[in-house]
Amino acid sequence: MLKSRRNLLSAVVIGLIASAVAMPSFAAEKKLTLGFAQVGAESEWRTANTTSIKEAAKAAGIELKFSDAQQKQENQIKAIRSFIAQKVDVIGFAPVVTTGWDTVLKEAKAAKIPVILTDRSIETKDDSLYVTMIGSDFTEEGRKAGQWLLDNYKAQGDVNIVELQGTVGSAPAIERQKGFMEVIKANPKFKVTRSQTGDFTRAKGKEVMEAFLKADPNINVLFAHNDDMAIGAIQAIEAAGKKPGKDIIIVSVDAVKGAFEAMMAGKLNVTVECNPQLGPQLMDIVKQVKAGKQLPKRINTKEGIFPMETAAKEFPNRKY
Ligand code: AHR
Secondary structure, eight states: OHHHHHHHHHHHHHHHHHHHHHHHHHHHTOOOEEEEEEOOSOSHHHHHHHHHHHHHHHHHTOEEEEEEOTTOHHHHHHHHHHHHHTTOSEEEEOOSSSSSOHHHHHHHHHTTOOEEEESSOOOOSOGGGOSEEEEOOHHHHHHHHHHHHHHHOOOSSOEEEEEEEOSTTOHHHHHHHHHHHHHHTTSTTEEEEEEEEOTTOHHHHHHHHHHHHHHOSOOOEEEESSHHHHHHHHHHHHHTTOOBTTTBEEEEEEOOHHHHHHHHTTOOOEEEEOOOOOHHHHHHHHHHHHTTOOOOSEEEOOOOEEEGGGHHHHGGGOOO
């Protein structure tokens, strides 16, 4: 009887010691939680970006709380507030528009939650409100699009360009337009005669292009701020009895698979790459931030440009 009581006691003591030893290593391996507020699901690019973030979080062992803002800033602000209330370790977001973030970012700062911007930048006087921004140089993308046009369009007389802008007030819409205009002004024959937002979606790209075609029978070039709007516009151009890629030269941005398919069909002339695969880099940065590492304020992604002639060769290598 006494012996079995002693055995029981030693078993309890051993158990307690074992769990005490196990506890610190459990605490050290505590999963990091990332709250991520995505723009929406407006384009093929965005879908690839979301997949990259979800897959990378899983691979890095980071718990991801994901929210889709359906392209509305107020939804992103709500999501960020909810991440603060849930005390996540890090907040990441791709801001729908550039302005109007200071209040909510001050709340995150007060709660000592670091913020990482991905894909799109913001305008703020206080850049201590975010740790770093990873994404593309949209102005450079606009420049590449403009330069391709100057180099490849053999202008006889004036070149009538229409522009499908991205979401009003968003960094890619503002900066792609800026870069494009900066370059094409070198040749006064190149003129943007119509410019309207298609909100980065196929449906709106098609709708706005239909209106452009009704208003003007002499369009030479379309500059679309993303491939999805270009693909929507291609449908409108064909419905109007014209040949996209020939009657109207099409220059766009993103380099998603849909654009390669359109290029291989001869309907889109060139796409400037904008890389959505930011997930692995983001997870890396989340870990570095939590480890107290110093990071540069801006980390740019490397990107190329793909004219129609390269599409068939490049298509099998495309990941998104
Ligand atoms: O912010 C990146 C842009 O957003 C992509 O070019 C566009 O397709 C997306 O919706």
